[in-house]
Amino acid sequence: MEIIKTVADLDRFLQPLRDKGKSIGLVPTMGALHQGHAALVKQCVGENEVAVVSVFVNPTQFNDKEDFRLYPRNSDADCALLESIGVTVAFVPSVEEMYPEPDTRVFDFGMLDKVMEGRFRPGHFNGVAQIVSKLFYAVKPTRAYFGEKDFQQLAIVREMVRQLAIPVEIVGVPIVRETSGLAMSSRNLRLSEEQRQEAAEIYRSLRLSTDFVNEKSIQETLDFVTNRINQIDGLRVEYFDIVDGNTLQAVSDWNDSAYVVGCIAVFCGDVRLIDNISYKKIENQ
Numbered sequence: 271m272e273i274i275k276t277v278a279d280l281d282r283f284l285q286p287l288r289d290k291g292k293s294i295g296l297v298p299t300m301g302a303l304h305q306g307h308a309a310l311v312k313q314c315v316g317e318n319e320v321a322v323v324s325v326f327v328n329p330t331q332f333n334d335k336e337d338f339r340l341y342p343r344n345s346d347a348d349c350a351l352l353e354s355i356g357v358t359v360a361f362v363p364s365v366e367e368m369y370p371e372p373d374t375r376v377f378d379f380g381m382l383d384k385v386m387e388g389r390f391r392p393g394h395f396n397g398v399a400q401i402v403s404k405l406f407y408a409v410k411p412t413r414a415y416f417g418e419k420d421f422q423q424l425a426i427v428r429e430m431v432r433q434l435a436i437p438v439e440i441v442g443v444p445i446v447r448e449t450s451g452l453a454m455s456s457r458n459l460r461l462s463e464e465q466r467q468e469a470a471e472i473y474r475s476l477r478l479s480t481d482f483v484n485e486k487s488i489q490e491t492l493d494f495v496t497n498r499i500n501q502i503d504g505l506r507v508e509y510f511d512i513v514d515g516n517t518l519q520a521v522s523d524w525n526d527s528a529y530v531v532g533c534i535a536v537f538c539g540d541v542r543l544i545d546n547i548s549y550k551k552i553e554n555q
């Protein structure tokens with residue numbers, strides 16, 4: 271596996287492969303890799319002749335400086351994992367390399383980034399769009415892989431690609447969970463063993479609430495999940511929204527949409543975790 275640190279070296283390495291018509295897969299990550307990332311990377315390696323994984327903790331998407339400072343970083347272990355999966359290139363740039371000057375681009379995603387994560391992490395998705403677009407320009411991937419754990423991010427990346435007319439196929443990968451049901455996340459590294467057990471209540475409550483579809487109202491479902499999780503000492507729901515899976519706008523009745531998803535953010539101590547569940551997905555409507 272090549273470990274490449276600059277855009278110029280990356281381009282020098284990839285251009286001959288592009289010239290030969292090889293398919294290139296990209297998995298953007300912020301490192302501290304776990305089995306959730308591994309699922310994306312394995313799929314990328316399986317579906318492309320060349321697999322590039324970027325490891326870069328992107329400063330422009332952190333609205334909270336402390337969250338950026340405390341974000342787990344573990345680049346040797348990351349590279350070892352990527353090599354064991356058969357990745358072609360680990361792209362590990364510095365902040366100066368990706369931002370030689372401040373990126374002043376402001377994206378307009380309409381309502382997509384005004385709700386949920388966008389509401390509680392202002393500027394977050396603008397930063398995500400800045401770095402993901404730079405990575406797309408640098409790698410020129412055939413396909414790029416994103417986890418469904420970051421459900422809103424996936425919708426925004428699809429919208430960004432549409433707006434900028436970038437020729438890349440965006441592939442969404444299902445959430446990988448611990449045995450307890452807790453969605454794997456780099457931030458889980460910051461949880462104590464006791465907090466990890468508490469945090470399992472997030473998915474337990476989401477799962478239980480799937481029985482509510484068409485049986486109880488959306489409001490009762492919102493209250494059920496929020497109250498159950500808030501009852502656990504150490505957990506605090508920041509938001510729980512039930513939305514249309516495409517527009518991300520809140521639905522007030524199960525029949526309002528053919529694709530209904532519940533998205534949640536919960537503080538476990540001072541660690542912020544997100545998760546989501548699909549309540550209903552009727553294809554081709």
Ligand SMILES: Nc1ncnc2c1ncn2[C@@H]1O[C@H](COP(=O)(O)OP(=O)(O)OP(=O)(O)O)[C@@H](O)[C@H]1O
Nearest residue numbers: 299300301306416417419420445446454455456457
């Ligand atoms: N448990 C998971 N299942 C599926 N995809 C995941 C999972 N965790 C992360 N991903 C995906 O991996 C990619 C890189 O994510 P990132 O490096 O931010 O890791 P993370 O675990 O989501 O970290 P955190 O949520 O703590 O920021 C994203 O597309 C994300 O959706």
Ligand SMILES: CC(C)(CO)[C@@H](O)C(=O)[O-]
Nearest residue numbers: 298299300328398401420
């Ligand atoms: C897509 C991403 C790597 C951009 O920094 C990040 O938001 C993430 O890890 O989900």
Ligand code: BAL
Nearest residue numbers: 300331332394420423
């Ligand atoms: N996985 C999304 C990256 C972030 O929380 O900033």
